[in-house]
Amino acid sequence: MKILFIDLTTSLESFQDLENKGRGGMVSSLYILPNVLSQLGHECYVMSDAKSCGETINGVRWINESQYDWLDKQSFDFMVLNRQLYGDAFSWIKSKHRVLWVHDMVHGGWITKPEIAKMLSATVFMSQYSVETWKAYYKTIGRHFVIPNGVDKELFKPLNKTTTSMIYFSAPNRGLEYLPMIFHSVKEKIPDVSCIAFSNMKSLHPNESGESDKFEWIYQLVRDSGIVLHDVIDQKSLSTFIGASGLMIKPSDYAETCSNSTLQSLSCGTPVITSKVGADKEWVQDKYNGRICDHILNDGPLFILEMCRAIIDTLSNDREHERMIKNAPKTKNLFTWQEIGEKWNRMLNRVY
Template sequence: MRILLLTGLAPLLDNRIAGAAVVDRLRHYRNFCEVRAVSPVNIVSSDILGRFSQRFSRYPPKKLLIEDDLEIDYPRYFLVPRDKPIERIVRTISMRLRPDVIITHWGPTGWGACSAATKMGVPHVQFFHGSDIHDLRFKNHRSHEKTKSLIQASDICFFVSEGLKKLSESKYGTARNSFVSPNGINTEIFRVLPEQRQKEPGVTIGYIGRFEPIKGVDNLPGVFDRIRKARNDIPIKFVLVGEGSLRKSVERQLQSSGISHVSIGFVDQKRLAEVMNDLDVLLVPSRNEGWGSVILESIACGTPVVATKVGGTPEAIGNSYNGILVEPGNSFLDRFAQAAIELLENPREPEILAQYASQFSWANIVGREMRIMKETLAID
């Protein structure tokens, strides 16, 4: 079987772990079939504006080698909207590759890819990760209608959580064939590291992710402050990992409140696993979350999680031993901080947490996806 995979989620020059869920899928697809990966890039933002602004110089050259036998193409296109140029990219590559199926990750990339697949008579499979369903940027009428058409025209739609699937059905109607397939974890990297968990006196609490409004990071200073005051009897280290538009604002608030913290930018997965092993509790205060890969990665490293009860977070946490879910609403900061304190006072066994997370290995996730595609599309 030959697969053409298009994605709007892919590694960037300043963030090589961007699109990690897609890259990990690619690694395992190779065990089943031939696959070509493509991430179309608007030439205006990547090449022209990139000469004048560091913000737009983050896109890789036209080809990026991920590892020895895994690469992603970054073909440029010029026109906006993206539908027609992406459709042309798909048709051009398909003339050489002759794919048996076209897979797209991230909704807006699928608008043009699905159209091309339909015209060529090739099955189209669409993956939705969260922001492409609930993000405010896509709530105008035109985007709504395009996403609705994409869902109804695709031969298979995969959603990273049951919560995201239900939200999609309420907004766009029922897909022809819809399945839930969460993002997996690399269990060779995200695992309990005994030497890393031998800690100094005190506790470490952290946030790992994008510093954007949807992630609820503006709540972190208030939560940190409440934890610090409630447990002033023990040394507490607060750790922030990631980048985004609100990072400097969050850091300023912490500094003005006199809250000492360690701030780290984007790191590779190996370093991320080390940080997770160093934490006693991970905080995920998201306002919405399609799935929450960071939750499972943390659990795999033996660290419990406090998360807002939204989207796919209940499915990722799984049970009350792995972490605590906090309902959004009144007194959220107080309740979120108290949940973190409860986990500090009732520590979990790392190996028990890791055992739960092991079922979400990429081998299991991709193996199931391949079975679904072959059976549903009748492809050998």
């Protein structure tokens, strides 16, 4: 099938940036999935706002607005709209089917004209949480499928661990400011605990760089606490840090629909300490492959206290911690990208 993916919010200089730079999960998956579908025999294109375009090693062609004249002459079997409908869902582009690929919590801005949603043949959600919240917001979400993101299990795999090491790798608005308080409290009970963080709003989400300055005080707070803070790095380098960590800490109140950081941590055999906010609870089972805190950040010190206790209890119980480490890669619904490509392939054939 001939498939066109569309995302005009990547802020990429070149599509090849995704091969050697850290970016958010939505843009990373936009690079990976078309490559996987291309390997399955589909003819895939990605229309984006990247300034420099070209073709991937798997034959996926990246184009931008300079090639609108070429697009106007094409006809596609599927158009996959990444995150939103962009007003009229590019009604001028000829495509037999349109599919919305939902990455975020429900938001009125993703579908500004509800009548345009009637053009959709299907919507792909990444979790049941995403389905439930969208159903609660809109009267109907039509035909839909649940297909999460995948993970490169050959890259994200368990390594020799320093069990008392903790890692945070996400945007700073996922609870980075609470990390110093948590780290200080845990260190009082477990003196040899360490923590490393990879976080930078401007690097992860350049299109939101206008907000980046407001996080500077958080970065300094983290550095002053003794936590080693780095800018985001490429996926290959990051995987070595995750694989060697004893715990992934996620003190977030951001309702993610499918967190790549959670999937990658579990694949690395790194238990995840998180909250019940969002979709993490569909992968993380309390005391099986991590801990789920019942309280949330709106509960104030109760959340911080519960998270600290969960971390201390886990690091103080070698047997339980080791069991979580072994269970993490066995997590249900933790799929490779090849398996996710097959799920998309079956979905496309059913809709077609």
